[in-house]
Amino acid sequence: xxxxxxxxxxxxxxxxxxxxxxxxxxxxxxxxxxxxxxxxxxxxxxxxxxxxxxxxxxxxxxxxxxxxxxxxxxxxxxxxxxxxxxxxxxxxxxxxxxx
Amino acid sequence: xxxxxxxxxxxxxxxxxxxxxxxxxxxxxxxxxxxxxxxxxxxxxxxxxxxxxxxxxxxxxxxxxxxxxxxxxxxxxxxxxxxxxxxxxxxxxxxxxxxxxxxxxxxxxxxxxxxxxxxxxxxxxxxxxxxxxxxxxxxxxxxxxxxxxxxxxxxxxxxxxxxxxxxxxxxxxxxxxxxxxxxxxxxxxxxxxxxxxxxxxxxxxxxxxxxxxxxxxxxxxxxxxxxxxxxxxxxxxxxxxxxxxxxxxxxxxxxxxxxxxxxxxxxxxxxxxxxxxxxxxxxxxxxxxxxxxxxxxxxxxxxxxxxxxxxxxxxxxxxxxxxxxxxxxxxxxxxxxxxxxxxxxxxxxxxxxxxxxxxxxxxxxxxxxxxxxxxxxxxxxxxxxxxxxxxxxxxxxxxxxxxxxxxxxxxxxxxxxxxxxxxxxxxxxxxxxxxxxxxxxxxxxxxxxxxxxxxxxxxxxxxxxxxxxxxxxxxxxxxxxxxxxxxxxxxxxxxxxxxxxxxxxxxxxxxxxxxxxxxxxxxx
Numbered sequence: 216x217x218x219x220x221x222x223x224x225x226x227x228x229x230x231x232x233x234x235x236x237x238x239x240x241x242x243x244x245x246x247x248x249x250x251x252x253x254x255x256x257x258x259x260x261x262x263x264x265x266x267x268x269x270x271x272x273x274x275x276x277x278x279x280x281x282x283x284x285x286x287x288x289x290x291x292x293x294x295x296x297x298x299x300x301x302x303x304x305x306x307x308x309x310x311x312x313x314x
Numbered sequence: 315x316x317x318x319x320x321x322x323x324x325x326x327x328x329x330x331x332x333x334x335x336x337x338x339x340x341x342x343x344x345x346x347x348x349x350x351x352x353x354x355x356x357x358x359x360x361x362x363x364x365x366x367x368x369x370x371x372x373x374x375x376x377x378x379x380x381x382x383x384x385x386x387x388x389x390x391x392x393x394x395x396x397x398x399x400x401x402x403x404x405x406x407x408x409x410x411x412x413x414x415x416x417x418x419x420x421x422x423x424x425x426x427x428x429x430x431x432x433x434x435x436x437x438x439x440x441x442x443x444x445x446x447x448x449x450x451x452x453x454x455x456x457x458x459x460x461x462x463x464x465x466x467x468x469x470x471x472x473x474x475x476x477x478x479x480x481x482x483x484x485x486x487x488x489x490x491x492x493x494x495x496x497x498x499x500x501x502x503x504x505x506x507x508x509x510x511x512x513x514x515x516x517x518x519x520x521x522x523x524x525x526x527x528x529x530x531x532x533x534x535x536x537x538x539x540x541x542x543x544x545x546x547x548x549x550x551x552x553x554x555x556x557x558x559x560x561x562x563x564x565x566x567x568x569x570x571x572x573x574x575x576x577x578x579x580x581x582x583x584x585x586x587x588x589x590x591x592x593x594x595x596x597x598x599x600x601x602x603x604x605x606x607x608x609x610x611x612x613x614x615x616x617x618x619x620x621x622x623x624x625x626x627x628x629x630x631x632x633x634x635x636x637x638x639x640x641x642x643x644x645x646x647x648x649x650x651x652x653x654x655x656x657x658x659x660x661x662x663x664x665x666x667x668x669x670x671x672x673x674x675x676x677x678x679x680x681x682x683x684x685x686x687x688x689x690x691x692x693x694x695x696x697x698x699x700x701x702x703x704x705x706x707x708x709x710x711x712x713x714x715x716x717x718x719x720x721x722x723x724x725x726x727x728x729x730x731x732x733x734x735x736x737x738x739x740x741x742x743x744x745x746x747x748x749x750x751x752x753x754x755x756x757x758x759x760x761x762x763x764x765x766x767x768x769x770x771x772x773x774x775x776x777x778x779x780x781x782x783x784x785x786x787x788x789x790x791x792x793x794x795x796x797x798x799x800x801x802x803x804x805x806x807x808x809x810x811x812x813x814x815x816x817x818x819x820x821x822x823x824x825x826x827x828x829x830x831x832x833x834x835x836x837x838x
Binding site for chain 1: 357358360361362363364365367368369377380381382383384385387388389391392395396398399455531548549550551552553584
């Protein structure tokens with residue numbers, strides 16, 4: 216998993232109930248805007264992330280509806296497993312694993 | 315002068331280019347969308363144009379252009395991801411292909427037989443089960459509660475009370491009776507709810523169903539497992555739970571024989587809430603990891619009361635004209651004659667009004683013919699309140715979803731499917747209302763409930779029409795004893811509560827909190 220993907224997942228994991236759109240995720244993750252979509256498409260295809268349209272009256276809001284992204288339950292479980300694995304690799308002694 | 319002119323020209327060109335950035339960006343977005351599969355173009359065009367608007371509003375033309383260049387640079391990768399994902403989704407393993415072929419053939423044979431045997435009532439069901447439900451979908455993205463039997467719909471209704479009221483629900487069943495019960499228990503004015511038939515386990519029907527309702531979590535009441543349905547849930551990242559489940563002796567033997575397939579099916583379920591320790595051991599013997607199972611007890615004891623129909627109750631009381639009411643619910647072929655004989659023993663229509671409720675709608679006409687053949691003064695519920703007979707001996711309950719609420723009108727009840735060897739029907743709805751209940755010997759569909767009722771002497775067992783007649787006569791003669799009998803069952807039901815909260819704990823532990831479906835999370 217690339218560092219960029221990890222950053223995107225970290226944003227979604229930190230605020231699991233919030234709605235995030237592409238530009239916002241890119242900004243929070245410190246990624247160049249525009250490069251975020253291949254990552255989101257990959258995560259969505261894997262079932263880790265789900266997306267849906269913002270429910271607004273476009274005429275009233277004066278803007279187009281956004282596409283929001285959110286971690287799925289499966290995504291969260293997988294991310295936590297990845298984090299666990301990363302911890303194990305970085306701190307093998309602390310977790311009682313052989314170095 | 316030359317330098318000045320060149321500088322001015324460069325400045326004009328730069329400002330022209332910068333000024334054209336939004337137009338160039340829009341053009342680049344159109345190019346980017348062209349790299350994607352046709353079915354995804356509309357979605358991404360809308361998404362990217364919305365983001366382009368956000369950038370433009372921040373008045374950073376160059377940033378907008380850079381963003382668009384990156385989008386167009388990444389688009390081929392997105393296209394590749396979407397295409398390979400679609401390919402993976404459409405891939406069907408040889409085993410699944412064989413399964414679908416067998417399912418297809420089985421349905422082709424069984425559907426005409428079903429329609430012949432059970433009549434046109436089942437046409438709407440077929441349409442629904444092919445994923446072609448009538449009417450527009452009002453709510454998507456809800457928790458999907460799937461229930462097969464009428465009593466499982468009651469479990470789903472009990473569970474629904476513990477779920478946040480603002481989360482939409484999708485309820486599925488497999489029979490018209492189940493649908494009627496669901497409509498009776500889930501009123502759309504009380505919460506956002508969609509009621510639909512479970513699709514047949516065929517690829518096109520399953521996909522159509524998921525696309526239509528887009529559920530966010532699947533909770534199966536009992537153990538109605540379907541490979542394609544569950545596989546699609548995994549693909550879409552839905553958490554899956556099976557609650558209030560049990561494994562009977564016959565099911566266990568069957569599941570052990572098909573262990574490789576069953577193992578795969580069960581592996582796709584995140585959490586199991588089982589009724590007893592015995593069920594816990596049985597699931598483990600089938601390869602389910604212990605940490606995924608919790609003994610919760612039986613939620614059926616906590617099913618909510620059915621919605622009442624005061625108009626109907628008033629009409630029935632008027633028809634009873636002061637006579638006590640006897641209710642025989644969920645009767646099956648071969649039982650109505652026995653019940654009518656028991657009614658005769660009691661004194662017939664002169665002594666009590668009998669409400670006769672056959673389990674299956676396709677038998678209503680048959681039972682009516684039986685009543686006519688015996689010259690019993692009977693009326694059909696569908697003809698009420700207008701009826702030519704002022705004081706009928708029997709009311710034939712030819713409606714769906716009304717039986718449960720009528721037990722409380724009765725002085726004594728009988729649970730059908732028990733005097734013939736069919737395994738019985740759920741006695742809890744009747745027992746909860748406080749009416750004294752009689753059942754026949756066949757109760758193996760509810761073995762554990764039956765054991766508890768037998769132990770607590772919370773009902774009366776009868777073996778034939780004569781014994782049923784005697785029990786009914788006894789209760790009519792001695793209302794205090796009848797009330798005591800009913801109270802014993804109510805007491806047993808009250809003592810058996812607690813499964814609902816334990817099941818809700820499981821669902822919270824299933825990370826539904828992170829789906830926005832629960833407000834708080836609790837450890838499993």
